[in-house]
Amino acid sequence: MHRPDMTVELAGITLRNPVMTASGTFGYGAEFAEHLDLESIGALITKGLSLRPKAGNPTPRIVETPGGMLNAIGLQNVGIDAFITEKLPYLAKVNTPVIANLYGNTLEEYGEVASRLDALPGVAGVEVNISCPNVKQGGIVFGTDPAAAQEVVRLVRRNTKKPMIVKLSPNVTDVVVMAKACADAGADALSLINTLTGMAIDLDRRRPVLANVTGGLSGPAIKPVALRMVWQVARAVKLPLIGIGGIMNGRDALEFLLAGASAVQVGTASFLDPGAAQRIAAEMEQYLVDHKIAAVASLIGALEV
Amino acid sequence: MHRPDMTVELAGITLRNPVMTASGTFGYGAEFAEHLDLESIGALITKGLSLRPKAGNPTPRIVETPGGMLNAIGLQNVGIDAFITEKLPYLAKVNTPVIANLYGNTLEEYGEVASRLDALPGVAGVEVNISCPNVKQGGIVFGTDPAAAQEVVRLVRRNTKKPMIVKLSPNVTDVVVMAKACADAGADALSLINTLTGMAIDLDRRRPVLANVTGGLSGPAIKPVALRMVWQVARAVKLPLIGIGGIMNGRDALEFLLAGASAVQVGTASFLDPGAAQRIAAEMEQYLVDHKIAAVASLIGALEV
Amino acid sequence: MQFKSMVVSNVEVSPGYFRMRMTAPKELEKTLPGQFLMLKVSESIDPLLRRPFGFFDVGVLPAEYAGGADQTYAEILFKVVGKGTKMLSTLHHGDLVDLLAPLGKPFNPGPGGEEKLLVGGGIGLAPLYYLAKELVAKGEKVRLFAGGRNRDDILCITEFERLGVETYVSTDDGTLGESGLVTEVLERHLAPGKRIFACGPTPMLRAVALMAERHQVPCQVSMEAYMACGVGACLGCVLPGAAHTEETPDYRCVCKDGPVFDSFELKWS
Amino acid sequence: MQFKSMVVSNVEVSPGYFRMRMTAPKELEKTLPGQFLMLKVSESIDPLLRRPFGFFDVGVLPAEYAGGADQTYAEILFKVVGKGTKMLSTLHHGDLVDLLAPLGKPFNPGPGGEEKLLVGGGIGLAPLYYLAKELVAKGEKVRLFAGGRNRDDILCITEFERLGVETYVSTDDGTLGESGLVTEVLERHLAPGKRIFACGPTPMLRAVALMAERHQVPCQVSMEAYMACGVGACLGCVLPGAAHTEETPDYRCVCKDGPVFDSFELKWS
């Protein structure tokens, strides 16, 4: 048999395979260059970028939980300027689409970061992280209120011609409502899920483990929730989806495709195995070979219910 | 040292220790009698009861997931009549408070089940499961809409003088809003969390594993989410709380107490170890002995943030 | 009963199939054929749930071999299909596992004097050996019909033959015994006054159950289902009973009402 | 570099402390003292994350002992504190683990001719042995100050002495060596022209860092932090740098900028 066709199309970007690295788990790419071939994966998503450098939260920032981990990094990042001067030149030499994950501390910042990124030829698209507290509206998270999310998405839309992915939070009553809101506001694709809010306690010290008290749950533990949300959104919204949450191997990734995702992102898995993204793409391909499936795209949404 | 005081007070019920069995994971009590001393635990919560016997969902109904499991039992139960004639006489002989978990397919059914239970001396209190689809309102789940939840809670309140616990769903944007709504409507205590909605896919068969497609996620995987919600609600609502979610051992249980719970429920753990509830109570007591803590109640809400 | 048990031996009897012997408390000698155990493969949360297995054998190693005192043992025969059984296959002498046993309803051996027809598909053979042992001990005439996809799926036939059981082997690809389905071989032996005990994949059990009905031969089947508790509490393992409909539902717990059912108790369509 | 490694030996050197030797690829011989590895204890998701450990030693077992070819090995010295280290303590010869190594910035040995003062608190001794070995090989004068709560926390002192290192032991309860804190013993030896290398609990490192500053002795510390990736990507393991404030934040990655820092780089208050 010929090698299966692993390419997928995502909001105008062609990926050599459906595997992307998840924001915040892959640094700015170079950190992992020793461990995998950056040109073996579908796309690379940067750490979340903000207008100005951001310090993030005090430590401890991470803790292991059963089948997962909590993180409260607090979106520490070098800021858009340093990204352009220090990180992008390296990435420009890599023949793999780079998608910039962005967020703002205010609505306006979302717009500014987006317009800065729009000017960069080395950036193939943007992923908008709306799971941030809206400082002006008293800490309500943009990503849990459909109207606030729409405002963000519309503003970013006005500020970029690049493909725009909106990343959804799972901490909502109805993810489909959020998905529709973002679709209506002009998103080209949706990625889901970001982390579930959780907490860990140090019994002996009677304190939260994380300095930030709560953090975001990621890893295998959340996979069932992520699969469910991808499936729900796929049935309700026409946009291409990117499935994220606890993907550890090729089979996990293919399950997300069946549920309706056109691509996947690998997060926590890269911590356990820095070559995870490449391995997962290879495992997906091997599954297709073993099962005589000619094109990976034929599996998207192929779940029989 | 004297043996520590393990008793806790919960909405007027005195528990010999803070460990209860979670609804749906302990049958009607008798199933586990061989494996633990039913008089060693704080309280026993029955499988969710409805007005008429309920068949539940087709199979498969359960599947293991990383660090957890999904279930879609569909609230199969013998119905209130059979509960009274077949199950309660056995439980009446056990010197441990029996709390009846109840639900309705319609608002009216909630009221009827509650009033039937109110007449039973062998029932120490009720736990209202509001994570059920509201058939009349097009499937909206009572437990995810504050107004619908209030209607249920008010109606049950009118139909019972027994202590009323309301069990909250974690599948909401803001659990505190739900908690306050239920508190305002007359709940005596809140238990949280019920299961997170999730899904599992059989890749080779290209089908959902569960006949019901989606199911409820329980087990260690959800512990961080449960702890976070207990902590959030404890800071916002004055009612006593019962912490539920992934409790496997005495340390887990004590963490929930620190977060603000007055008692805990043990669910999935009883499947791995049918004597789990008794063991967990013993482990909690041992921790108190080791750390020279005189009364378990002193740990409730003792987290230092 | 819940207890810790030590692996005594774990042998790959055929590619992908293992026979594992574990120590057991004396009470376990009361286990009846068709009952099962729930095994916790590891203390960790991965895998989380216990795994159900039939009893391949239960016996006692006499004091002179066991070192001082009689040692009760239980054996399972298992197929590596997923994570839990894969980990189980790596255990060896001295490793500990946690067991919940004996669980469920056993086979009903039926009246003496009948011919007992044991039908096993692949790993479905597992609980039939212990059954055969008991039936032979009672002096019954026992025949075994063992089917599988190929030669590797035909397990422990010598053990059955050593008991004096007459065995009939068939494989889909003809690599061992007759070529064809086990049900075809079985059907030639069906006649009133016999009794069927079957375990294997559900399609095979359905075929056997329907055939038994046609031939008016009483038939018991041992069923499988995903299980969490094993004690009838979670209601995860149910199967529809014969009279089950959407309106008048009738579900049976495989763990408590089964795993062995009279074939007419269940819905086969 | 990520690789599978076989456990060669795993010995409890003191109650609750284990010294484990693992095979390693030849490239690992380039590891410098102070660098660390991330070890995946089991293939399962429990525990999920890798665990960081310093290199206690790296070396080569010559062909005549290793059976045919030179065998590079790495050793760690670890304390059982939680789930991962407990599982690690049960591994034995032949078991496999997955390693990511070498990671992080090593100790800077400093100019030749200085006296090198190694300060270890409890398990903080672990990375100092490999450092001592290299310093001694360079012909440096090395002193070791080892502190612990009691006798059981004083590890592998003979190994250091065998290198020719002068060792000073102190315990909180006086069960071994001097009674008191390791910093008290250290202070008596501080003088310009010496250099400190310290590893241990943060309060001890803080005391050493401040003492070094007072005495104008250059000091390097090896720090710990919860880690997920080990390669500078997750930003989970940061510590505040000396100039760090809420307004002008300055965080350093323990995994990439460290684990070894010049003591003045970090914020100690």
Ligand SMILES: Cc1cc2nc3c(=O)[nH]c(=O)nc-3n(C[C@H](O)[C@H](O)[C@H](O)COP(=O)(O)OP(=O)(O)OC[C@H]3O[C@@H](n4cnc5c(N)ncnc54)[C@H](O)[C@@H]3O)c2cc1C
């Ligand atoms: C009463 C009973 C007796 C059994 N006796 C035997 C026996 O003697 N020998 C033998 O090899 N197998 C037997 N099985 C099947 C055996 O339980 C499964 O093969 C095993 O649980 C698979 O576990 P896994 O982790 O390798 O597979 P995975 O697919 O990784 O398991 C995932 C989950 O699905 C469940 N599961 C998967 N397959 C089955 C199945 N066929 N039946 C029930 N649950 C399943 C597992 O228990 C687990 O919860 C029996 C099943 C039942 C219900």
Ligand SMILES: Cc1cc2nc3c(=O)[nH]c(=O)nc-3n(C[C@H](O)[C@H](O)[C@H](O)COP(=O)(O)OP(=O)(O)OC[C@H]3O[C@@H](n4cnc5c(N)ncnc54)[C@H](O)[C@@H]3O)c2cc1C
């Ligand atoms: C650079 C570095 C070098 C180290 N070198 C050694 C060494 O040589 N010998 C040794 O015994 N220990 C060393 N440690 C500490 C060691 O990593 C922890 O003791 C170990 O991770 C505990 O794992 P656990 O599963 O037993 O504990 P648990 O408490 O169950 O672990 C839970 C989580 O917390 C993390 N964690 C717990 N304690 C620590 C800690 N002190 N530092 C970092 N993470 C922690 C674990 O990695 C895990 O993610 C080092 C730590 C770092 C950062």
Ligand SMILES: Cc1cc2nc3c(=O)[nH]c(=O)nc-3n(C[C@H](O)[C@H](O)[C@H](O)COP(=O)(O)O)c2cc1C
């Ligand atoms: C340490 C860490 C940092 C993260 N930082 C970001 C971020 O900056 N922006 C973002 O959109 N998501 C961030 N995430 C979320 C991941 O991109 C991903 O959505 C989540 O981890 C679930 O996937 P996983 O289970 O494969 O890890 C972060 C996750 C982790 C674990």
Ligand SMILES: Cc1cc2nc3c(=O)[nH]c(=O)nc-3n(C[C@H](O)[C@H](O)[C@H](O)COP(=O)(O)O)c2cc1C
């Ligand atoms: C098999 C199963 C059946 C359940 N049935 C009910 C039920 O009938 N009513 C209810 O309120 N909760 C039910 N639950 C939820 C549990 O009571 C508990 O809230 C949940 O499992 C989380 O706790 P755990 O992680 O300890 O299992 C069920 C859970 C399981 C696993």
Ligand code: FES
């Ligand atoms: S496995 Fe729980 S009821 Fe059968």
Ligand code: FES
């Ligand atoms: S452990 Fe990930 S940045 Fe240091």
